[in-house]
Amino acid sequence: MKTNQTEGSPQMRGSMHGKELLPLIKAAGRADRYSENLWKWVRKYRDRPLFVAFSEKDGHSFDETKTLASRLYIGFHRLDDGWLHGSRLSEILSQGTKAESWAYQPGMQFKEIPDWWDKYMEHGKCFIDPEHCLYLDAARWFVEGNVRTCLWCGNFQQREHVQMVAQRDWRPIQT
Numbered sequence: 001m002k003t004n005q006t007e008g009s010p011q012m013r014g015s016m017h018g019k020e021l022l023p024l025i026k027a028a029g030r031a032d033r034y035s036e037n038l039w040k041w042v043r044k045y046r047d048r049p050l051f052v053a054f055s056e057k058d059g060h061s062f063d064e065t066k067t068l069a070s071r072l073y074i075g076f077h078r079l080d081d082g083w084l085h086g087s088r089l090s091e092i093l094s095q096g097t098k099a100e101s102w103a104y105q106p107g108m109q110f111k112e113i114p115d116w117w118d119k120y121m122e123h124g125k126c127f128i129d130p131e132h133c134l135y136l137d138a139a140r141w142f143v144e145g146n147v148r149t150c151l152w153c154g155n156f157q158q159r160e161h162v163q164m165v166a167q168r169d170w171r172p173i174q175t
């Protein structure tokens, strides 16, 4: 792993220092739009450049319309001959600073996503969970009748689905 960064070194494409990310996330405001655990993790590694990569193993490819946190990884510095040193995003989201870091092998077929941090800054947690299936947090939704709207992005709605099951049974005739 390369650690020979100089003071104020030019930013590598797609890779940002934790200490640069923290004020940006804060400035974007509305703290509830952002993951507290990811914030804590970035703060822990504030002195390292951080990049985000997607594992294309088994023919998958990154798709912004899908919730793919379990295939995304945050790495330190940059890919090193295909190796990624870092943590799995889904683990960071659920465990914060307790997420383990490993050296993930080139067989994972990592592909860097250079604009990931920019988009996270812009869209918050809904960029991580565009399908709105993670974060089962009541504070996310504004409910009106049987429709609920995501408060974090303001433009995702779900309709309550109630399945009515027809039931028939036979009872004795009272005479």
Ligand SMILES: [Zn+2]
Binding pocket: 126, 132, 150, 151, 152, 153, 154, 155, 156
């Ligand atoms: Zn949303």
